[in-house]
């Protein structure tokens with residue numbers, strides 16, 4: 001298993017005005033890059049070097065904090081980047097839309113519950129939409145944990161990630177996390193989330 005640092009799938013300034021270019025540049029080229037580099041250092045020369053991230057996460061409680069924190073940071077940001085697009089926003093279509101409606105009653109109700117989970121995440125962490133036992137579940141994790149980890153309260157396959165670390169929004173929004181979340185809906189790439197959903201359901 002070889003790990004690579006992924007390209008950002010769009011330009012730093014392409015999510016403006018919702019997420020500013022400076023935030024994206026620092027977040028991707030500094031924060032994400034550092035998680036990746038430290039993850040590689042933590043697993044290099046160990047038995048973990050040949051394992052997939054998912055296999056590592058499945059037993060994360062048995063590994064060093066550096067693997068948990070940096071492996072999580074490496075993976076979580078990939079999901080977060082890939083769920084956003086300059087052409088995002090609007091509403092989901094396809095099978096995901098049907099499942100969101102049957103689980104939450106309406107798209108607005110889903111958005112409210114997801115935003116609340118993100119707002120209520122104490123300190124640094126992520127809000128997630130996951131597929132757990134073929135059902136959609138909203139959950140959140142602290143620091144760089146994620147729902148693939150054996151330590152997670154709700155375990156499942158992540159299909160949508162929202163980074164609520166202050167580094168994700170502080171330049172534009174300072175302490176106003178709810179404003180960042182409101183803006184973020186405008187860049188969510190529902191086609192990508194729907195694809196994640198269909199992939200998770202076909203496992």
Ligand code: MN3
Nearest residue numbers: 031163165168
């Ligand atoms: Mn981050």
